Amino acid sequence: MNFELNEDQIAFQQSARDFAERELAPHAAEWDAESIFPLDTIRKSGDMGFLGLYTPEAYGGLGLSRLDSAIVFEELAAGCTSTAAYLTIHNMVSWMIASFGGKQLAEQWVPKMVTGEVLGSYCLTEPGAGSDAASLKTRAEKKGEVYVLNGGKMFISGAGSTQVLVVMARTGGPGPKGISAFVVPADAPGVSYGKKEKKMGWNSQPTRAITFDNVEIPVENRLGEEGQGFAFAMKGLDGGRINIATCAVGTAQAALNAAQRYVQERQQFGHPLAELQTVQFRLADMLTELVAARQMVRLAAWKLDNASADASAYCAMAKRLATDLSFNIANNALQLFGGYGYLQDFPLERHVRDLRVHQILEGTNEVMRMIVARKLLQD
Ligand code: FAD
Ligand code: 2MC
Known part of the structure; x- marks a missing residue:
């Protein structure tokens, strides 16, 4: 067992750190304050491979492992949490189309997603179906060669500025088995978007509701078979939860670095x-918890890479632990800055605001405990 990064991982880490320091960190405060979705920078990150880190090489992605990808996302998040987090969602969407879509569908969308010509959104949550995602009501009715989509999604990251949506919708009866997943062009007739939500953090990416009003989608745009959509959505989120966790760790590291200098x-x-x-002890605890969070995330990523039977539970454990610990680390760093930590002149208050939502989205930390407890009690 070797806990050191290998040469390739160190090289990925360094290039992500350079990109974060050059392209993300200098602008993060402005993007947050002005709610700017930095499309040019996001597309530029495609030149580095960051828009298709674990997307198969056959479609232009880097084909990296989840572990390698987590190392990269952690560095990007240290530059701008919110922008890096959007990149993770885009990666998840592109991986889902590449993995579960037919060859033709994947060839149509994924290479353009890797370059940033097309950006993606993941559409699971509805106004009435959040934690209980399997209760979603958006319907896809098969009529000849098309599905007709009706319903609505809530809280969709990137929505209104992305070009492709992966939408989970009901094609059958109630529960998870009645759900299918579809690739929906974001500008298809009948797709409309709500107002840009005003949020506590994650301000460098828009969040909007989406309405589907008789949206016609070719049958070929379905991922896999009817009824497989919920399992695909969950598989996407296994990796997504590692990504959200690693972005939390990267942000906590940035907060700790700032506090270390300041004191x-x-x-x-x-x-x-x-x-x-008392300050030394606080810093020591922050560092100890940061290392524990990072190692947990990397262990979960390794489990996913190796298709371990308990990988989903480890992804949930990592997401819960790393996002809780990272939020506390950033909050402690803010405390060490005293009143200055509360001012927007310093990045601490942004780190705290951005990290808060990592405990909520891609499954709340209560849902993470549910997944872990189910696995524990079933074994
Ligand atoms: P609810 O499910 O109503 O939960 C409310 C509270 O009850 C929570 O504390 C929850 O943990 C608790 N609770 C619920 N059920 C249980 C239970 N069984 N046991 C214990 N406690 C429970 N979704 C997407 O599909 N795509 C996106 O791109 C996306 N981006 C988002 C971006 C932002 C900024 C935000 C805020 C959300 C985003 N979401 C997205 C939605 C997000 O995943 C949901 O908000 C989250 O899953 C929780 O659902 P909910 O808000 O409906 O809360
Ligand atoms: N991988 C593969 N299959 C999975 C799976 C996984 N990780 N998790 C569940 N499944 C399968 C499961 O095996 C079952 O199929 P089968 O009966 O054939 O075994 C089916 O899916 C249903 O699973 P459950 O019985 O566990 O379903 P349940 O309705 O009890 O709830 C729960 C599962 C609570 C874990 C799920 O609804 C959930 O994750 N809720 C949180 C929602 C969420 O994370 N939303 C995030 C939205 S995206 C976002 O926030 C962004 C910012 C992008």
Whole structure:
């Protein structure tokens, strides 16, 4: 067992760190304040392969493992949490089309997603179906060679600025087995978008509701067979949860780095704050928890790469643990900055605002506990 990164991983990590420092970090505060979705930068990240990290090479992706991808996403999140998190969703969507769509569908969409010509959104949540995703009501009615979609989605990341939607919709009876997944062009007649939601964080990417009003989709746009859509959605989210967790770790690392510097510069009572043992102990706990979170994420990614039977439960454990610990680390870093941590002149308040939603989306941390407990009690 070797816990050191190999040469390739160090190279990926360095190129992601360089990109984050050059292209993301200098603009993150402005994108947050002005709610700018940085499309040019996102497309530029495609030149580095970041729009298709674990997308198969056959469609232009890098074909990396989840572990390697997690190392890259962690670095990107240290530059801009919200933008990196959108990149992870785009990667998840492109991987789903490549993995579950037929060759023709994959060839039509995925190469353009890898370059950034086409950006993707993942559409599972509905106003009445959040944690209980299998209760979704959007319907896809088969009529000859097309499906007709009616219904609505809520909280869709990127919506209104993306070109392709992977939509989970009901083709059969109630419950998970009645759900299928579809590739829907974002500008298909009958697709309309709600207002850009005003959010606490994740402001560099738009979030909108979507309505489907008699949207006609060719039968070939279905992923796999009828009834497989829920399992596809969950498989996408296994990796998605690692990604959301690794973005939390990257952000927590950025917060810890800032705090480490600050306490050595800031003087009170005639000494740098770093000389206080209470400050040292706080930093020590932050670092210990950061390392634990990172290792848990990498273990879960490794499990997914190796198709371990308990991989989904590990993805849920990693998501729960890493997002809770990372939020607390960023909040502690803010505390060490005192009043300055609360000002927008420093990145700490943004880190805290951005990280809060990682405990909610891609399955709330309560749902993560549900998945872990089910696995524990079933074994
Ligand atoms: P609810 O399910 O109503 O939950 C409310 C509370 O009850 C939570 O605390 C929850 O944990 C708790 N709860 C519910 N059931 C249980 C239970 N059985 N046991 C214990 N506690 C329970 N969705 C997409 O499909 N695509 C996206 O791109 C997307 N992006 C998002 C971006 C943002 C900024 C946000 C905020 C959300 C996004 N979501 C997206 C939706 C997100 O996944 C849901 O908000 C999340 O799954 C929770 O659903 P809900 O909001 O309906 O909460
Ligand atoms: N991989 C493959 N198949 C899976 C799976 C996984 N990870 N998880 C479940 N399935 C299958 C499962 O095996 C079962 O099929 P079968 O009966 O053939 O065995 C089927 O799916 C139904 O599974 P469950 O019986 O576990 O379904 P249930 O309705 O009890 O709920 C739960 C499952 C709560 C885990 C799921 O609804 C869930 O994850 N809810 C949270 C929703 C969520 O994460 N939303 C995120 C939206 S995206 C987002 O937020 C973004 C920012 C992009």
